[in-house]
Amino acid sequence: MATIYYTEDHEWLHVEGEIATVGITDYAQQQLGELVFVELPEVGKSLKKGDTAVVVESVKAASDVYAPIDGDVTEANTALASDPTLVNSAPAGDGWLWKMKLSDKSQLDGLMDETAYNAHTS
Amino acid sequence: MTGDEAKNLPLADLHRKAGARFGAFAGWSMPLTYPAGVMQEHLHTREHAGVFDISHMKLIELSGPDTGALLDRACPLTSAALPLRQSKYSLLLNEQAGILDDVIVTRLADTRFMMVANAGNAVADEAHLRMLANGLDVVIDPLDRVFLAIQGPEAEAALGRIGNETAGLTFMHGIEPRNGWFLTRSGYTGEDGFEISLSETDARVLLDELFSNDRVMWVGLAARDSLRLEAGLCLHGSDITPDTNPVDAGLMWAVPKSVRSEGRFVGAAALRDFAARGAVEKRVGLKPEGRQPVRAGSSLFDADGNSVGRVTSGGFGPSAGHPVAMGYVAAEFAAVATRLYADVRGTKLPVDVHSLPFTPHRYRKG
Incomplete structure (x- = not known):
C-alpha cells in the first residue's frame, strides 16, 4: 500500500515497498515558475539525506532539490529532458523527478503527511 | 522574503x-x-x-550655469555637443577608468540635464557628482x-x-x-x-x-x-563594475572620438592607456550548446582546460528559445563561434561565443 510523505523543502515522496518516487509540490513549482531545464541524477547514484539530487532551473535561477532520505537512485524521469514544464503542469504526476531505493525506512518517520504539509504551507 | x-x-x-x-x-x-x-x-x-x-532607479536633475562643465568632468562626453532633447548613454568612471555606473544623460535646456542612475549606485553617484561639483555653480537635485x-x-x-x-x-x-x-x-x-x-x-x-x-x-x-x-545590455554590478573598464567591456562606442583624445573627464588618462593597449579580455555573448542555462559566476575554459574567462550574466532567453549568457574571455578567445566550456557545478558544459544581441534591437530610430 502506497503512502505519500512531504518534506519542509516542498518535496513529496510516494513510497511503495522499498521504492520512493520523489517530486516537488504544486506550491514549490508555483514559487519556481516555468522550468526550462532539470538536471537529473544518474541511475545508481547513492544519495544521503540532504544531498543535492536534482537541480531545477527557471528563466531566472537554479534551485537545488535535496534527497529527503538516504537511498540509491533507481530511475530518473527522462521525459523532463524534452519537457521540463511537466513539473509545472503535473508536479504530483508526470512531473516526478526520480525514484530511489530506500536504505533506511525509519527516516520516513520524520516526514509530514498531507494534512501537516498543508498546514506548513498555509 | x-x-x-x-x-x-x-x-x-x-x-x-x-x-x-x-x-x-x-x-x-x-x-x-x-x-x-x-x-x-x-x-x-x-x-x-x-x-x-x-x-528604484534614480533621476538626478542637474541645472545651473556650470552643469555642462560638471558633466564633462563626470562623464566621457562633450555636453556642448548634445542637442536639446537628445539622450546619451554614458558612464561614471573612477580615476582608474573603472566603471562606477552606467547612466543616461538627457539635455532638457541649455543648462539643465537629467541623469538616470542605477538603483544600487544612486547614493554613491550623487555623492560623486557633489564632490566633482565643488566650486561649480550647479544644483544637483535627486527627484522623488x-x-x-x-x-x-x-x-x-x-x-x-x-x-x-x-x-x-x-x-x-x-x-x-x-x-x-x-x-x-x-x-x-x-x-x-x-x-x-x-x-x-x-x-x-x-x-x-x-x-x-x-x-x-x-x-x-x-x-x-x-x-x-x-538584448546584450549590461547590468551594472554584474557585467560592468568598478573593476572593469570601457575598453574591455566593449563600451567605447559610448565615448566620442574627440573625447577619447582630448577629454578631461575623471579617468581620462587611464582610459587612454587602456585604449592604446587594446582589450586584454572582451565582453562577449555566450550560447550554451544544450538546454541547460549557464549562470553568473561560472568559470570558462578552453578545450585544454585552461581558464580563459568568466560568465557575468546568464539565464534562459524566452524569445531566443535557448539559454543565453554574457561574460568576459581573454581577447584571443573572443571570436564568434569559439568553443569554450563553462563549469556548472563541476560539469564542463560546451558554450560558443555568440554575437550580441541575441535578439535584434527594434528601436524606433526615426
Missing part, C-alpha cells in the same frame, strides 16, 4: 493587488514576477507592451518620482490611445510633456518603448488608463533581466 529592510516602491499596493511576488534588489522590495510568470511577461513585452515599475517603463512594439499605440502622443519622438530623445513629467523614448529591453517619470498621483491615473487596454500587462524584474540579457 528577504526584504525586511528593503524600501517599498510608492506603488507597492498596486503590485500586491496584481499578485506580484516580491524580492529584494539593490535595497528595494521589487516585484519579480506577476501571476503570468516570467516567460509570458517576457514574450508579451516582445509581442505587445509591458509596463515595468523602475522607481515614480518611474515607469512601457516597452514593446505596441508601447507607442498604448500611450497614444490615452492621449500621450509620442510619434514625433525617436529613440534616445526625451521631453517634458507635462508639468512634472519626464518622458524618453528608450528602455532596457531591446524593444521600442518609453520611460516616464512623474508624480505618484499622475502615475496612478496613467496606469489606470494604460491597463484599460488588455494588450498591456505588468512585467516584473525577472523578465526585465531576461529581456536586457537577450
Whole structure:
C-alpha cells in the first residue's frame, strides 16, 4: 500500500515497498515558475539525506532539490529532458523527478503527511 | 522574503493587488514576477507592451550655469555637443577608468540635464557628482518620482490611445510633456518603448488608463533581466563594475572620438592607456550548446582546460528559445563561434561565443 510523505523543502515522496518516487509540490513549482531545464541524477547514484539530487532551473535561477532520505537512485524521469514544464503542469504526476531505493525506512518517520504539509504551507 | 529592510516602491499596493511576488534588489522590495510568470511577461513585452515599475532607479536633475562643465568632468562626453532633447548613454568612471555606473544623460535646456542612475549606485553617484561639483555653480537635485517603463512594439499605440502622443519622438530623445513629467523614448529591453517619470498621483491615473487596454500587462524584474540579457545590455554590478573598464567591456562606442583624445573627464588618462593597449579580455555573448542555462559566476575554459574567462550574466532567453549568457574571455578567445566550456557545478558544459544581441534591437530610430 502506497503512502505519500512531504518534506519542509516542498518535496513529496510516494513510497511503495522499498521504492520512493520523489517530486516537488504544486506550491514549490508555483514559487519556481516555468522550468526550462532539470538536471537529473544518474541511475545508481547513492544519495544521503540532504544531498543535492536534482537541480531545477527557471528563466531566472537554479534551485537545488535535496534527497529527503538516504537511498540509491533507481530511475530518473527522462521525459523532463524534452519537457521540463511537466513539473509545472503535473508536479504530483508526470512531473516526478526520480525514484530511489530506500536504505533506511525509519527516516520516513520524520516526514509530514498531507494534512501537516498543508498546514506548513498555509 | 528577504526584504525586511528593503524600501517599498510608492506603488507597492498596486503590485500586491496584481499578485506580484516580491524580492529584494539593490535595497528595494521589487516585484519579480506577476501571476503570468516570467516567460509570458517576457514574450508579451516582445509581442505587445509591458509596463515595468523602475522607481528604484534614480533621476538626478542637474541645472545651473556650470552643469555642462560638471558633466564633462563626470562623464566621457562633450555636453556642448548634445542637442536639446537628445539622450546619451554614458558612464561614471573612477580615476582608474573603472566603471562606477552606467547612466543616461538627457539635455532638457541649455543648462539643465537629467541623469538616470542605477538603483544600487544612486547614493554613491550623487555623492560623486557633489564632490566633482565643488566650486561649480550647479544644483544637483535627486527627484522623488515614480518611474515607469512601457516597452514593446505596441508601447507607442498604448500611450497614444490615452492621449500621450509620442510619434514625433525617436529613440534616445526625451521631453517634458507635462508639468512634472519626464518622458524618453528608450528602455532596457531591446524593444521600442518609453520611460516616464512623474508624480505618484499622475502615475496612478496613467496606469489606470494604460491597463484599460488588455494588450498591456505588468512585467516584473525577472523578465526585465531576461529581456536586457537577450538584448546584450549590461547590468551594472554584474557585467560592468568598478573593476572593469570601457575598453574591455566593449563600451567605447559610448565615448566620442574627440573625447577619447582630448577629454578631461575623471579617468581620462587611464582610459587612454587602456585604449592604446587594446582589450586584454572582451565582453562577449555566450550560447550554451544544450538546454541547460549557464549562470553568473561560472568559470570558462578552453578545450585544454585552461581558464580563459568568466560568465557575468546568464539565464534562459524566452524569445531566443535557448539559454543565453554574457561574460568576459581573454581577447584571443573572443571570436564568434569559439568553443569554450563553462563549469556548472563541476560539469564542463560546451558554450560558443555568440554575437550580441541575441535578439535584434527594434528601436524606433526615426
